[in-house]
Amino acid sequence: xxxxxxxxxxxxxxxxxxxxxxxxxxxxxxxxxxxxxxxxxxxxxxxxxxxxxxxxxxxxxxxxxxxxxxxxxxxxxxxxxxxxxxxxxxxxxxxxxxxxxxxxxxxxxxxxxxxxxxxxxxxxxxxxxxxxxxxxxxxxxxxxxxxxxxxxxxxxxxxxxxxxxxxxxxxxxxxxxxxxxxxxxxxxxxxxxxxxxxxxxxxxxxxxxxxxxxxxxxxxxxxxxxxxxxxxxxxxxxxxxxxxxxxxxxxxxxxxxxxxxxxxxxxxxxxxxxxxxxxxxxxxxxxxxxxxxxxxxxxxxxxxxxxxxxxxxxxxxxxxxxxxxxxxxxxxxxxxxxxxxxxxxxxxxxxxxxxxxxxxxxxxx
Amino acid sequence: xxxxxxxxxxxxxxxxxxxxxxxxxxxxxxxxxxxxxxxxxxxxxxxxxxxxxxxxxxxxxxxxxxxxxxxxxxxxxxxxxxxxxxxxxxxxxxxxxxxxxxxxxxxxxxxxxxxxxxxxxxxxxxxxxxxxxxxxxxxxxxxxxxxxxxxxxxxxxxxxxxxxxxxxxxxxxxxxxxxxxxxxxxxxxxxxxxxxxxxxxxxxxxxxxxxxxxxxxxxxxxxxxxxxxxxxxxxxxxxxxxxxxxxxxxxxxxxxxxxxxxxxxxxxxxxxxxxxxxxxxxxxxxxxxxxxxxxxxxxxxxxxxxxxxxxxxxxxxxxxxxxxxxxxxxxxxxxxxxxxxxxxxxxxxxxxxxxxxxxxxxxxx
Numbered sequence: 001x002x003x004x005x006x007x008x009x010x011x012x013x014x015x016x017x018x019x020x021x022x023x024x025x026x027x028x029x030x031x032x033x034x035x036x037x038x039x040x041x042x043x044x045x046x047x048x049x050x051x052x053x054x055x056x057x058x059x060x061x062x063x064x065x066x067x068x069x070x071x072x073x074x075x076x077x078x079x080x081x082x083x084x085x086x087x088x089x090x091x092x093x094x095x096x097x098x099x100x101x102x103x104x105x106x107x108x109x110x111x112x113x114x115x116x117x118x119x120x121x122x123x124x125x126x127x128x129x130x131x132x133x134x135x136x137x138x139x140x141x142x143x144x145x146x147x148x149x150x151x152x153x154x155x156x157x158x159x160x161x162x163x164x165x166x167x168x169x170x171x172x173x174x175x176x177x178x179x180x181x182x183x184x185x186x187x188x189x190x191x192x193x194x195x196x197x198x199x200x201x202x203x204x205x206x207x208x209x210x211x212x213x214x215x216x217x218x219x220x221x222x223x224x225x226x227x228x229x230x231x232x233x234x235x236x237x238x239x240x241x242x243x244x245x246x247x248x249x250x251x252x253x254x255x256x257x258x259x260x261x262x263x264x265x266x267x268x269x270x271x272x273x274x275x276x277x278x279x280x281x282x283x284x285x286x287x288x289x290x291x292x293x294x295x296x297x298x299x300x301x302x303x304x305x306x307x308x309x310x311x312x313x314x315x316x317x318x319x320x321x322x323x324x325x326x327x328x329x330x331x332x333x334x335x336x337x338x339x340x341x342x343x344x345x346x347x348x349x350x351x352x353x354x355x356x357x358x359x360x361x362x363x364x365x
Numbered sequence: 366x367x368x369x370x371x372x373x374x375x376x377x378x379x380x381x382x383x384x385x386x387x388x389x390x391x392x393x394x395x396x397x398x399x400x401x402x403x404x405x406x407x408x409x410x411x412x413x414x415x416x417x418x419x420x421x422x423x424x425x426x427x428x429x430x431x432x433x434x435x436x437x438x439x440x441x442x443x444x445x446x447x448x449x450x451x452x453x454x455x456x457x458x459x460x461x462x463x464x465x466x467x468x469x470x471x472x473x474x475x476x477x478x479x480x481x482x483x484x485x486x487x488x489x490x491x492x493x494x495x496x497x498x499x500x501x502x503x504x505x506x507x508x509x510x511x512x513x514x515x516x517x518x519x520x521x522x523x524x525x526x527x528x529x530x531x532x533x534x535x536x537x538x539x540x541x542x543x544x545x546x547x548x549x550x551x552x553x554x555x556x557x558x559x560x561x562x563x564x565x566x567x568x569x570x571x572x573x574x575x576x577x578x579x580x581x582x583x584x585x586x587x588x589x590x591x592x593x594x595x596x597x598x599x600x601x602x603x604x605x606x607x608x609x610x611x612x613x614x615x616x617x618x619x620x621x622x623x624x625x626x627x628x629x630x631x632x633x634x635x636x637x638x639x640x641x642x643x644x645x646x647x648x649x650x651x652x653x654x655x656x657x658x659x660x661x662x663x664x665x666x667x668x669x670x671x672x673x674x675x676x677x678x679x680x681x682x683x684x685x686x687x688x689x690x691x692x693x694x695x696x697x698x699x700x701x702x703x704x705x706x707x708x709x710x711x712x713x714x715x716x717x718x719x720x721x722x723x724x725x726x727x728x729x730x
Contacts, residue, residue: 002388002392002394002400002401002404002611003400004392004394004400005392006392006393006394006395006398008393008394008395010395012604013393013395013604013607014393015393016393021389021390022390023367024386024389024390024608025386025387025389025390026367027369027370027371027380028371028373028378028379028380028381028558029367029369029371029373030371030373030375030378030691031559033371033685033691035367035368035369036367039367062429062432062560063427063428063432063582064427064603064604064605064606065603066581066582066602066603066604067427067428067582069581069582070580070581070582074580097581098581101577101578101579101580101581102579185604187604193393193606193607193608193609194396194604194605194606194607195427195560195606195607195608195609212466213466214466214467214579214580215435215439215466215579215580216431216435216459216462216463216466217428217431217432217434217435236696237431238429238430238431238432239377239378239429239430239431239550239552239559240429240559241429241558241559241560241609242378242559242560243389243558243560243608243609244558244560244606244608244609247608320398326395326398331601
């Protein structure tokens, strides 16, 4: 049924590593099979390395990145809690919606889309927040916000970060940075299909998990009895998505086999080559200099740079139809105003950058 | 890493169809790629056939079966609503927990584990419930409860059923039965890995979706704008788990290619052969006669039938280690008291029944 082999240069999914595709085809195991439990443990160990943490509670949530976001908030934020949230794009906005549904009082600290969230404004937004939350790598704009300063000055608040687009593509050091909770997705810099959300909680965060979170499916008290090894036998909660966990295990295996630093360098090199090529074509980058994500580059669309009679969507459609290349459009207030070009996971190769630049050049000039 | 090829005869996952494993290896597409949207639409059409419904809102939730349960309750049940729930096993009990977390007043109608829920008692439990909910095929006991009588007499209540273990293994006719909401899993009689939860809502149920459900990830107002075709362009909500949807599409393709009735007959034939063989060995079946699931057979464990010095868990362990066969133990109050033997999806073959009976005979006699 699926006949086209795309080069996926949008904001995700990326092209998965071949080893990941092979792993999904491995024989099915039961979710309580000792062999599967060993594989899950090894997956969690590998996640700790890429997250830069020793957190005991580190595992993949059985849902996509947004399920990780929801798990983080629904377990840790209750009615009347104050949550300060940095908002500089779609995913910060989404955090506010999710936190509000948990009954939190949300204090939004906005930054212009395309710019990072200001650490001082975030720290000074409320005298005693229960949580400070922000997006490490904003997928809607291609902007990085550094979190170490925030972690060093967070006080008693828990610090939560969204690492959906950063994990595996930027250096991560959650423990050094003072991050208490982080979640990610598999379909970005880990080179795995979408379907899981790696999540990690510090012991301090774990102590603050609600006794009965609103969500049963994402109840970390219950899930911890399945995914973590302390305390004897594994308790069934829900059936783990076995094949997807094979895929994540394999993707992390590729990353650690190549070397985490080498993988990050490969993302950086592709990002540099991409933005240099785009600027050489006269295109304007959207994200603030010094805060650009190498793995996801945003371009400000100028109508006078589009071919006569074509919209930006037509250009993306031509890339897809003529070259089999997917790039992303803008979301929300920047819909129609930006392109988002990713080079993540297995897609983060110089040849893909060269191809995209060549195809764009042919279409635009 | 995964080296053992198991025969999965527990309560799920089953062994996936070979066509499903192949489908997961197909090239990745973006979640807004027209080719992927077409595949998702076809998947939803196929789901309508196996569910026996014309419901417009029919699609796979991006999580395992329990995520489907949660999606059903969190969208349709709010604070102060009265929900009558039939409880004859783990999954009815789970429904009560999920509904209570949504703020519902739960009226439990219990039946002995191993027996079906009584339709009259369910219908008479409350004068005007907002919802009546029950499990069609209770995975913890192997019991079927018929729902047509309940649907015919439900009044203004919405009727919700859990079809995790029944879909694809029993005749289903949601529209004829008057069912408003149903969810399932992929890893049982559909022969697909775990990871998705097919969900369907009648138009009447759709009209009762909360304006802002507590869950963002499972918010059906938002998800409907991505998965359904009425109303033009697809709106991004979360990144669909692409490879798993390939798998479901392919599994449904196998089922409909073989013929839905033929697949159901195959499950029935395996179930008959299995229970005849177990009774011939002198083992006692746990589920009430005339309400037994062909796809999942529960056996009452008698200590005097176990080999000297072995626990029931030892027997299961021997099946796994010596024969590579997985069967399930009991959950909750029947832990240690029943075995659960499944023959679902690709596992529902006479040769697997013959193998299991032979292996059990060698271990027990």
